[in-house]
Amino acid sequence: MNDTCSVGRGSFAPHPPPAQDDRTEATRPSSAKTLPLSLQTLSSRATKRPSYRACVLGGVSAGIVIATLFARTAGLTPGLWIAIASFAVAIALFLAAITKVVFGVEQFSFLHYQIAALTSTGALLAVMHVPVLPALDLLALTLAVAQGIGRIGCASAGCCHGRPFRFGVRYGEGRVAQHWVGARLLPVQGIESCALLLLATATALTIGRDSGTAFVLYALTSAVTRFVLELLRGDARRQFSGLSEAQWICLITAIAIATWQRGATVIVAALLLVATIVLVRAGRTNFDAIARAVFAARSSGRVHIVAKLHLSHGRVGHRDHYTLSSSPDLTPRRARSLAKFIRDLAHPDERFVLLTGDRVHHVVFSQGEPS
Secondary structure, rough: OOOOOOOEEEEOOOOOOOOOHHHHHOOOOOOOOOOOOHHHHHHHHHHOHHHHHHHHHHHHHHHHHHHHHOOHHOOOHHHHHHHHHHHHHHHHHHHHHHHHHHHHHOOHHHHHHHHHHHHHHHHHHHHOOOOOHHHHHHHHHHHHHHHHHHHEEEHHOOOOOOEEEEEEEOOOOOOOOOHHHHOOOOOHHHHHHHHHHHHHHHHHHHOOOOOOOHHHHHHHHHHHHHHHHHHHHOOOOEOOOOEEHHHHHHHHHHHHHHHHHOOOOHHHHHHHHHHHHHHHOOOOOOOHHHHHHHHEEEEEEEOOOOOOOOOEEEEEEEOOEEEEOOOOOOOOHHHHHHHHHHHHHOOOEEEEEEEEOOOEEEEEEOOOOOO
């Protein structure tokens, strides 16, 4: 399918000043101590879906069983490994229970559970004078398998989805937030699942070499993979200074590994640091907030504001018409990018025409004309 659009110039009037009440819910700050309501609700719904639970539990079980086959290669007895794995699982379950008490809703954050399990298990083994690095190697293999299979559950439940794209997965009501329903969403969960299962294979092949090598391979590769794939995500997530919470955790992980191991890991950590600086200075596009604004504009017909972007929607006959303006003014390149986003979000099978004015850009979709 063609990814181009028609561009012209128009003499349309700019947006009228919007009323304060027209701001979308996405532009209103939420409490730092609680998650946004939609994020709480969808997180709870996702974790309660049988397919999601089956993939998570199946992934963890498969990871432990597979790692048990490599226990002697790593230098541990199968019995000792199973005891270590059971402790790590108990830590994750304890954190899940605490999270439910604090936030009042069941959630699942693999990165948080992973950090808790690795640090707690490593500390306990060090105190008990049990070899730590072989255990971390086996835990790395377990985590790679568990998350690789678990991401299939994410795809089934509709959580952790990607941004609108020319091809992708469509979800119905109840699986994604209302403003994402029916949109073609990039299957980020499937991409990450494949990457992690490949990483699990590489990790398994590395066990038995120098102790800790498999763990470093997993920790650094998964951090880089997650950092990059976060750029393709479209769902609502915590963000700080232009990066998601997960990206900051990945950066800290890479720096910690580089400080410990040195060598080639320093180069990887440095590249992530440079990427972080670039992303922070450039500013992050909040795709979820823009999608909310598009949905609100289509529902109300009023002007909505998100991140200084003024957006409205109307219909003339069979044509959908969006008006875009911003302060500072939108560049034609930025306007075209937003037009493609709106197309992939709400008009995936239609062609659009972009009309540029002095301060305002107009996007017109023609129903029944595929792009």
